[in-house]
Amino acid sequence: MDIATLHIDSIREGLLARRFSAVELTSEALRFAEAENPKTNAYLHFSPERALGTARRVDEAIARGEDPGALAGVPVAVKDVIVTKGLRTTCGSRLLANYIPPYDATAIARLEAAGGVILGKTNCDEFAMGSSNENSAFGPVRNPVAPDRVPGGSSGGSAAVVAQGTAVVSLGSDTGGSIRQPASFCGVVGVTPTYGRVSRYGLTAFASSLDHIGPFGRSVRDAARVLSVIAGRDPMDATSADAPVPDYASLLDRKVKGLKLGVPREYLKDLTSETGDLIARGVETLRKLGCDVREISLPSTDYAVACYYIIATAEASSNLARYDGVRYTFRNTGSDTLIDMYRGTRGEGFGAECKRRIMLGTYVLSAGYYDAYYLKAQKVRALIAADFTRAFSEVDAIVAPVSPFPAFKLGEKIDDPLAMYLSDIYTITGDLAGIPCMSVPCGRTAGGLPVGLQILAKHFNEPTMFRLADAFEAAGGVDA
Amino acid sequence: MTEEEVRYVADLANLKLTDTEVSRMRAELDEILAHIDKLNEIDTTSIQAMAQVLYQAEDTATLREDRELPCLGQKAALENAPLAGAGYFKVPKIIER
Numbered sequence: 001m002d003i004a005t006l007h008i009d010s011i012r013e014g015l016l017a018r019r020f021s022a023v024e025l026t027s028e029a030l031r032f033a034e035a036e037n038p039k040t041n042a043y044l045h046f047s048p049e050r051a052l053g054t055a056r057r058v059d060e061a062i063a064r065g066e067d068p069g070a071l072a073g074v075p076v077a078v079k080d081v082i083v084t085k086g087l088r089t090t091c092g093s094r095l096l097a098n099y100i101p102p103y104d105a106t107a108i109a110r111l112e113a114a115g116g117v118i119l120g121k122t123n124c125d126e127f128a129m130g131s132s133n134e135n136s137a138f139g140p141v142r143n144p145v146a147p148d149r150v151p152g153g154s155s156g157g158s159a160a161v162v163a164q165g166t167a168v169v170s171l172g173s174d175t176g177g178s179i180r181q182p183a184s185f186c187g188v189v190g191v192t193p194t195y196g197r198v199s200r201y202g203l204t205a206f207a208s209s210l211d212h213i214g215p216f217g218r219s220v221r222d223a224a225r226v227l228s229v230i231a232g233r234d235p236m237d238a239t240s241a242d243a244p245v246p247d248y249a250s251l252l253d254r255k256v257k258g259l260k261l262g263v264p265r266e267y268l269k270d271l272t273s274e275t276g277d278l279i280a281r282g283v284e285t286l287r288k289l290g291c292d293v294r295e296i297s298l299p300s301t302d303y304a305v306a307c308y309y310i311i312a313t314a315e316a317s318s319n320l321a322r323y324d325g326v327r328y329t330f331r332n333t334g335s336d337t338l339i340d341m342y343r344g345t346r347g348e349g350f351g352a353e354c355k356r357r358i359m360l361g362t363y364v365l366s367a368g369y370y371d372a373y374y375l376k377a378q379k380v381r382a383l384i385a386a387d388f389t390r391a392f393s394e395v396d397a398i399v400a401p402v403s404p405f406p407a408f409k410l411g412e413k414i415d416d417p418l419a420m421y422l423s424d425i426y427t428i429t430g431d432l433a434g435i436p437c438m439s440v441p442c443g444r445t446a447g448g449l450p451v452g453l454q455i456l457a458k459h460f461n462e463p464t465m466f467r468l469a470d471a472f473e474a475a476g477g478v479d480a
Numbered sequence: 481m482t483e484e485e486v487r488y489v490a491d492l493a494n495l496k497l498t499d500t501e502v503s504r505m506r507a508e509l510d511e512i513l514a515h516i517d518k519l520n521e522i523d524t525t526s527i528q529a530m531a532q533v534l535y536q537a538e539d540t541a542t543l544r545e546d547r548e549l550p551c552l553g554q555k556a557a558l559e560n561a562p563l564a565g566a567g568y569f570k571v572p573k574i575i576e577r
Contacts, residue, residue: 102556195533209533238542241534306516317493324494326569331562338574339494347496355495359486359505360512362493376519378529383522385530418511434533459534 003029004165007218008074008225011168015062015073022055022062022073026117029075033119033166040142042151042160044080046120047087051075058115069115070229076111077167079158080121081128082213083202084108087118091204092126092136092154095323095330095349105202106237107171107213107230114229119167122157126351127320128173128206130154131181131424134414135353142410145187145450149407152182155216159186162216169226170216175206176308177402177427179214180439184402184452187441189223189469190216194460195434196241198227199234207315208239210308210431220440220470224248227462243460251463252470257290259468262395266301267426272405274445279401281478282442282453286399289471296395298387301429303380308428309421310364310377316354317361323349356417385433392458397468399455401426402439406449426454436462440469443478453477481510 001020014020030048037043061068083089083101090096104112112118125135133141133156141156143149144164151160155172159182162170172179174192183190191214198213205211213230217223228249233242263283268276287293325331325345332348335341350358364373391398404423413420430437436459439452453472457465486506490497497505554567563570 099560102552102559235544239533242541300522303519303522306518309512310516310519321494325562326571327561329560329562336572338572341572342494343491343496346494347498350495352501355497355501356505356508358493358495359489360509363489363509363513366489366492373516375529376524378531379524379527380519380522382527382530383524417508418515421512422515 001025001028003032003075003168006168008071008168008222011073015058015068022058022117023052025073026051026055026075030119033161036164036166039147040144040151040160040164041139042122042141042157042164042166043077043120044090044123044138044157045088047084047118050087051117051119054112054115054117058117061115069113070225071111072115074116075119075168076116077119077122077158077161077170078108079124079155079170079172081124081173081204082108082171083204084118084121087121089121089204090138091128092124092138093349093351093354094137096328097137098329103202106199106234108202110230111171116229122155122161122170124157125154126354127204127316128154128175128178129316129353129357131177131420132408132413133157133182134410135351137351140410143186143407145448146407149409149449150185152185152407154178156182158216159183159188159190162186162188162218168218169222171213171230172216173203174212174214174431175210176312176431177424179212179216180402180427180437180452180454181424183216183439185407185450187444187450188216188218189220189438189440190214191223191227191438192430192436193227193231193462194241194436196239197231197436197460197462199237199240201234201236205319207312208319209315210312212431220466220473221249221252223438224252224466241460246463248462248466252467254467254471254474256286256468256471259291259397259464260395261286261291261293262296262391262398263293264296264298264301264398264400266298267400270404270425271401275401275403275405275451278443278445278451278478279453282472283399285472285475285478286468289475294395296391296398298391298429300380300383300387301425304384304429304432305422305425307377307380307384308424308432309360310373311381313357313361314365314374315361317358317365320354320358353417381432384429388433388435388456388458396464397455397457399453402452402454403427406445406451430456435459436465438465438469440472441477481506481513
């Protein structure tokens with residue numbers, strides 16, 4: 001049994017043909033993941049009892065002749081910002097190093113109800129703030145493809161485990177690119193669904209108008225299967241959409257001939273030459289598949305980073321106010337008054353990036369600045385969203401790069417926060433508009449570093465996005 | 481941005497910063513705010529702010545029947561408290577005498 005090459009469909013087939021049991025698969029997956037993990041630091045902790053418990057339930061269902069669920073026996077890893085009942089959830093923060101959540105996120109409950117086996121929790125930037133995974137209080141993650149480089153962030157661990165083969169699929173979260181960018185850096189598929197497609201109940205809040213949960217997989221089909229399981233209306237999240245959830249994998253018919261695709265010219269100007277070449281070859285593959293490719297313009301793109309870092313930090317400064325030393329495990333010592341305890345706890349507990357964002361968010365929301373910053377940003381956000389609405393009246397999907405460059409070296413950009421923010425330019429627009437978008441592998445640089453092609457579609461049009469990505473993957477990406 | 485402003489915002493945010501952090505934060509926030517000023521290039525006077533990302537349902541869609549549902553319970557809610565007692569979260573003294 002080679003965990004690193006398994007897919008959801010091959011696991012299902014193996015279980016139903018009784019070639020292996022879910023308990024056997026889970027034991028082997030845990031053994032492999034624990035042995036390989038020191039190479040990347042992608043898992044923060046494992047959950048063997050919980051995993052074997054789910055596996056036993058899957059085996060019992062099969063023995064009774066029942067359907068064991070859409071994700072039966074599939075080894076899954078979960079980003080450590082998604083709460084798991086009774087299983088430590090740290091958010092990559094010193095503040096929550098010992099936090100044991102009293103409930104499960106809706107996405108977790110749905111995963112396990114479908115037979116998905118949670119092996120453990122993955123490393124990430126503290127409270128999902130970062131683009132390199134270097135902001136974790138528990139050390140950085142190494143990119144499995146190039147160990148001296150970052151895996152991307154903030155869902156670096158969730159991308160790395162899928163690339164490393166220590167999980168078959170995983171869950172991450174995306175606020176400004178935190179699923180697509182690490183997927184592109186590690187050479188796997190990563191999906192940010194439509195805003196509200198997946199319930200955020202139990203996702204530790206960063207920026208509530210931008211936060212998404214989404215899957216990683218080694219194939220488009222695997223990611224599509226996971227999304228069908230976790231998506232759907234949830235009374236516990238008022239922003240979750242009440243739209244029917246298709247069986248996305250069943251719609252992967254590879255019929256993309258005549259599909260109208262737009263390539264935004266604003267997304268091509270700051271690319272490194274190797275990334276630009278690979279994206280151009282990826283677009284050529286789509287053209288050969290019969291897609292009708294044209295250049296389009298998304299004119300507000302230049303303002304996206306400024307807009308995003310106002311809205312995201314403003315919301316974060318409010319959401320992170322709850323970590324005050326009263327309810328969530330960590331409290332500093334030696335403070336005599338309540339206010340000193342708040343300030344000392346937060347000063348000691350948060351890392352540099354969280355502090356920077358809390359400060360920026362507090363500043364833009366402070367008395368006298370609201371109109372100049374937050375209100376202005378919400379107006380610019382409307383313009384960015386309108387760009388996409390206009391584009392989707394002409395094209396069925398948009399194809400673009402995910403990141404201006406491939407995975408960079410550990411430590412290379414950590415001292416220049418603005419440069420790190422600016423590198424999010426191609427991913428934050430999709431989050432600001434709330435549209436579905438994903439990264440699909442698009443070849444490698446001469447040095448062997450993966451590059452991702454981004455596909456964006458209009459609200460709830462995941463089927464077209466997946467169909468295109470699957471056809472691209474089947475055609476061999478840029479190696480066609 | 482001055483260091484004094486940084487300290488004022490840190491107080492609003494209930495964040496204790498060291499002197500080194502204050503000086504570093506001043507420079508970094510300055511640089512980021514200078515980039516953010518880019519937004520003033522666009523005229524947005526006639527643009528309506530995007531207050532809701534996506535909401536394709538009736539206004540009453542999130543309302544539910546007014547009936548009791550199981551809740552977390554006191555014990556579970558207190559389990560992660562750094563300091564608790566007698567069913568309460570315990571904090572340092574608030575009122576000075």
